[in-house]
Amino acid sequence: MNKKSILIVDDSDAEMALTMRAIKKSGIKADMMVAHSGYEALDMLLGAAEDEGRKGDEQLPWIVLLDLRMPGVDGLGVLRRIRAEERTRRLPVIILSSSDELSDVGACYDTGANSYIRKRVDLIDFTETMRILHTYWDITERPPVPASS
Template identity: 40%
Template sequence: MKEAVQILLVEDNKNDAELAMRTLKKNNISNQVFWVKDGAQAIDFLFAKGEFSERNINHTPKVVLLDLKLPKKDGIEVLREIRNSEELKQLPVVMLTSSKEEKDMVKSYDLGVNSYIVKPIDFDDFTKAIKDLGYYWLVMNQSPKKVSL
C-alpha cells in the first residue's frame, strides 16, 4: 500500500461499505478510500501493525468513517485508542452508525468524536449523506499540519 489513504472506512456491513465507496468515487470526492471490516483491522491499519505493517504510518487518513457496532473491537474501543494516541488524537473521526441510542451518542462525544451521523435507511438519503460527508471532510474541513514540538 504505497499511496496515502484519504478516507478509512470501518464498516462490517458489506452493502453499506460498497455503497459508500461507490458514492464517494462516483462524486469524485476520493479515489483513496480504504475499507476494513472490523475494529481490530482499523487499529492495525492506523498503527501500521499486523497485515498493514508495510503501510507508511505517516500517511494518516484525512478522516475515519467509523461504524459503532463492529466485530472484534467496537467503534467506541477504536475511538478510545485513536484519542489516546499522541500521533492520532487529532485525526477526524465520524461515527457513522445505525444506532440512535442516546448513550452511544454521549459516549462517542465524551471520547472526542468529531461527528455522529445516523445512517439514513433510504438509499437516496444514504448516498447524499455519504457525498456530503466526503465533500465536507476532504474539501471544506481544514486540519492542522503535524507540527513537531
C-alpha cells in the same frame, strides 16, 4: 500524505458496499481503504507506527468513517485508541451508525468523535450525506499532525 484517502471501518460487507457506493456516487475523489474489524483498523492506523519510515501524516487517511457496533473491538474502542495516540489524536473520525440511541451518540462525542451520522438505507439520501460531509471536511481547516517524537 500525497493523496486523499478515506478509511472505512465496518464489519458488514453490505454496509461497506453501500458506503463505498455513496462515496463514489457523490463525486468524492479519494482512495478508499477498508477495514472489516476494529482490530484491522487499529493495525492499519497504529500497528506499524513504530516503523522508522513513518513520519507525520504520511500514512494516515484524510478521514475515518467508523462503524459503532462491531464484534471484538467496537467503534468506541477504536476511537479511544485513536485519541490516545499522539500521532492519530487529531485525525478526523466520523461515526456512521444505525443506532439513534442518545447514549451511543453521547458516548461517541465524549470519546472524541468529530461527528455522528446515522446510516441511511436510501442510497440517494446517503449519497447526499457523503457529499455534504466531504464538502464540510474539504473546506475545514484541519489541525496539524503532532510532530513525531
